[in-house]
Amino acid sequence: MTRIDIPAGSPFGLANLPYGVFSTPGTGPRVGVRVGESVVDLAVLLGDDVFAQPVLNPFMAQGYDRWVAVREKIAEAVSGEVPDAAVHPVGEVRLHLPFEVADFVDFYASEHHASNLGRLFRPNAEPLMPNWKHLPVGYHGRGGTVVVSGTEIMRPLGQRKGPDEATPTFGPCRRLDIEAELGFVVGTGSQLGEAVPTGEFATRVFGVVLVNDWSARDIQAWEYVPLGPFLGKSFATSISPWVVPLLALEAARVPTPTQDPRPLPYLREDEPWGLDIDLVVSWNGQEVSRPPYREMYWSPAQMLAHLTVNGAVTRTGDLFASGTISGPHRDQCGAFIELTWGGQQPVRVGGAERTFLQDGDEVSITATAPGPDGSRIGFGEVTGRILPARKV
Known part of the structure; x- marks a missing residue:
């Protein structure tokens, strides 16, 4: 298990939690959230396959109440210890277009x-x-x-x-x-x-x-x-x-x-x-x-x-x-x-x-x-x- 370090004054603290799509040499594109200088794999962290997708669209389509609930779950989870497999240094991942652009x-x-x-x-x-x-x-x-x-x-x-x-x-x-x-x-x-x-x-x-x-x-x-x-x-x-x-x-x-x-x-x-x-x-x-x-x-x-x-x-x-x-x-x-x-x-x-x-x-x-x-x-x-x- 890992406790994520968030540097003092980081613009990617718990008040932010921006979403993106990343890949590593061992995994294809999937949804993550940035916390400090780390990217957290949400499929691993939350055990939800909607985050194993290569774009944010399926998650976004679930609507406002779901966005609020997931944000609260992420903030609670990353405030404690998270599985080692969920955490990747931001400098070691490849970032992709985060959503499929409709129009x-x-x-x-x-x-x-x-x-x-x-x-x-x-x-x-x-x-x-x-x-x-x-x-x-x-x-x-x-x-x-x-x-x-x-x-x-x-x-x-x-x-x-x-x-x-x-x-x-x-x-x-x-x-x-x-x-x-x-x-x-x-x-x-x-x-x-x-x-x-x-x-x-x-x-x-x-x-x-x-x-x-x-x-x-x-x-x-x-x-x-x-x-x-x-x-x-x-x-x-x-x-x-x-x-x-x-x-x-x-x-x-x-x-x-x-x-x-x-x-x-x-x-x-x-x-x-x-x-x-x-x-x-x-x-x-x-x-x-x-x-x-x-x-x-x-x-x-x-x-x-x-x-x-x-x-x-x-x-x-x-x-x-x-x-x-x-x-x-x-x-x-x-x-x-x-x-x-x-x-x-x-x-x-x-x-x-x-x-x-x-x-x-x-x-x-x-x-x-x-x-x-x-x-x-x-x-x-x-x-x-x-x-x-x-x-x-």
Whole structure:
């Protein structure tokens, strides 16, 4: 038997207990929970075959009451001695995509980000489009290109047309960017024709992951009128391997910024689901930005309500992301197009001036949130390195 050591101040203490899927040389992918610097095999710890599966979906589909009961069992079990066979050092396991992604929707919920891009792209017009403060703007992405942290990202190919070019050309993206976001994982879905009210967010959504929605800005700029993002977004979206339970984030709840005009009734919340989560963006190991999620105008409960208000189905494993998280200051920008003001104001990375991503660059996003009694909740990290475009 083993007693798990949890270092003082660990962001993976008993207040967190994030879920992931791991494998070892002797076992295939299965569900575990991170405790300190260990991964605990839940099939061994709890004797339940639902955790011997290679994805979290079967467990998430069991619903809110089951999530609460299992979390209590895990906390009790890992507070004492656990079987040796259940415990693995985190550095000795391989981490996998934690859930099978059913659908992927990306929102545009930061007023600071949307305003910055409006000023960049429409300098002589109002920064926000007329609908922006009336509904959470979003688009449907591709669940099949959501990948786990550590997956290398191939520079995408596509059409692009620069301002000095008379006609479009085809080739590798020249303005490859990141978007630092949070993603929300649906645990129990809804039926066709059913709208999910904001008050059901906490019983429908299982947990939260970090998201880097890689963006090909030049491809996006040429293609997005009139139907929005397509190839400039769909080539890859990276997520962290740990799913932090929504149940672990009660101490992180804060009001959203004042919403004026008042949202329509289906978007109103009795208890707003703003979250006080601090992100850190590192470019080739150098910190370049600290986006604050608490600045997000639209809450995830409002995003889910809007996503379903027309009767669209949600399913176990659906992922919806916040869109780029940005604050009011330059060092709080969650995308390099903002940080460098469209490439006009380079930042110094590794002693060189940089604007957009070059081949070989690596970006890592981490985050923490307040937990109970002064603790911090960790989200791990989402990391990706850029590979050259494929030859054509």
